[in-house]
Amino acid sequence: MSRAPATEHWDLVVVGAGPAGSATALGALAEQPGLRVLLVDRSDFPRDKSCGDGIAPHVLDALAPVGAADVVDDWTPLRHLELAHGDVSVSGPMRREVHVVPRRVLDARLVERAVAAGAVLRTHRVTSLTSTGTPVVSGTVSADVVVGADGAHSVVRTTLLGKRRDPRAIAIRGYAPTTPEMAGRQVIRYGSRRQPSYAWAFDRGDGLANVGYGELLPGERTGDRAPSRRLLLEQLEELVPGAARTGDDWRGHHLPLSSWRWDQPDGPVLLAGDAAGLVNPMTGEGIYYAVATGIAAGRTAAQAVRAGRPHAAGARHRRVVRDLLGTHLRHTWAASRLAQSPRIVDAGIRAAGRERHAFDTLVELGLGDGRIDTRLAGGLLRALLRPPDPSPEPSTQTRGG
Ligand SMILES: Cc1cc2nc3c(=O)[nH]c(=O)nc-3n(C[C@H](O)[C@H](O)[C@H](O)COP(=O)(O)OP(=O)(O)OC[C@H]3O[C@@H](n4cnc5c(N)ncnc54)[C@H](O)[C@@H]3O)c2cc1C
Known part of the structure; x- marks a missing residue:
């Protein structure tokens, strides 16, 4: 059966204008101002999105180089974290501030930045992707590179990888x-x-x-x-x-939820954020991964278009994301497996109450790109073996045990 030709062509089409999609456009246009970028979403903005609205400081670190770290401005930051399981709990200040900004606000601000940088925003529900040869979206729009940033039920991901049984x-x-x-x-x-x-x-x-x-x-x-x-x-x-x-x-x-290994096929179609299966399996945080992998995908797409090698984009995106997050993803996967045991959850909370390092490292694992280091592992082991400690460190407080 012959296919009808696409009716318009772009350098980059981004499917989905959540944090991953807007960040993709920002990354691409920072890398190559003037690139022709189409940002497509099924919803008009502002729109709501089910989320805890927790914005880790790493999100702002990632957005700063593309000029969008001010998207949380005029929302009050907070530092205090309480973690509890039954009557075991720890409560104390995090090393860095976090923000809680409704996604109706955050996502609209990010879209605004992407449009101000030069992206064209269009309301359209993508129904299909042809990924052999030059990619074509919904049968009518072709692009050198397509980035799938269309969230947890991504059409782009399913076309690329089939239906998978990921957690x-x-x-x-x-x-x-x-x-x-x-x-x-x-x-x-x-x-x-x-x-x-x-x-x-x-x-x-x-x-x-x-x-x-x-x-x-x-x-x-x-x-x-x-x-x-x-x-x-x-x-x-x-x-x-x-x-x-x-x-x-x-x-x-x-x-x-992300797992031990992260994959991205070769070719001109890239995945970012939830569409790439990237949500922290310990905490459910995904905005940092969405923004970081979106910016990476945008930069890679722009470089591939500039070099006239769009088909090389997939392999490069895989390398860049693995360098950025690979070790962290393996560590959070391991931590989430351990946390299936309530005893380990309790030990983690007690270790965080006893040692400032354990508290900070657990926060970093849950919010950003932290790892399980030997000090944290030692703290966990001690908390598992030792009886509850009645005298917590001054910087954090535990109760129960
Ligand atoms: C209840 C809940 C609480 C959470 N709490 C937090 C938290 O506190 N902090 C945190 O960091 N993360 C949290 N997360 C995870 C976070 O919401 C996601 O990881 C994040 O939204 C991923 O961004 P994204 O851009 O990849 O996807 P999304 O934000 O889902 O954006 C995808 C976009 O694609 C569009 N789209 C989808 N399909 C199509 C289509 N076919 N055609 C066109 N457009 C399409 C959608 O309209 C949407 O705008 C939470 C998630 C849930 C469900």
Whole structure:
């Protein structure tokens, strides 16, 4: 069967204008001002996205070189983190500030920056991708390079890699009035269901807190059913009393968790963010990976177009992302496997209460590009073997044990 020819051609087409897509456009246009970039999303902006809205400092580090680190301006930063599992908990200041910015605001600001840099934004739901030869999107738009940044249910990823059984979590979020207990902090409370399972309350600083609960989805082969919305909200209410009762604007979504190995096929179609299966399996954080891999994909795409070698882009993107995140992804995968044991979760929280280094390293593993080093491993081992410590370090506080 012959295919109808595409009716327009771009240097780069980016499918999806979430953080990964906007960052791709910003990366490409920083690398090659004047590149012809089409940014396509099925939604008009501003639009909401189910998320905890937690913006790690690494997101801003990644955005600074492309001139967009000010997207969190006029939102109050916070430093205080509380981690708890039952009556074992640690609470203390993180080394660096984080922000909690509604995605309705953050994503619209990122899109604005991408358009100001020269990208053309179009509202369109991509229905197909032809990836042999010059890639063609929805049968009509061709490009030297296409970047799939279309999120957890990516059409681009499915076309490229087929349907895969990668691990996924499901989470629901809402907004609730900030209580004194939540004020000025990020609260994470682990549950007792399939790990990772936890509830959170992240203070936005404007009288509302982002509250939610998520857990690992059962594998397809187990035959177990996915948790219902009601169950997710019951878990939230149990772990953060009052949050589900007082919250509204509920919205759920899947999280494609990263695993031991990250893959990207050769060719002119690249993947970034959730479409690349990049969500931290310990914490569900994905915005940093989305922005970092988006910028990398954009830069690689621009270099490949400039060199007249779009088909070399895939291999280069694979190398760049593995250099950037490969070791970290292996370490978070290992940490998430360990954290399936409630004893290890408790040991991690106790180690973080005893040693500042363990607290900081766990935060770095969960938010950015941290690794499990020998000091953290030693702290975990000691916490597993030693009885609970009644005298925590002054910088962090633990209770229970
Ligand atoms: C409940 C919940 C809480 C979370 N909390 C946090 C958190 O606190 N911090 C954190 O860092 N991460 C968090 N995450 C993860 C984070 O939301 C994602 O990792 C992040 O949104 C990934 O960005 P992205 O640009 O890859 O994908 P998305 O943000 O999903 O953007 C994809 C875009 O593609 C568009 N699109 C999809 N399909 C098509 C199509 N066919 N055609 C055109 N456009 C399309 C969508 O409209 C969307 O705008 C959370 C996730 C969930 C579900």
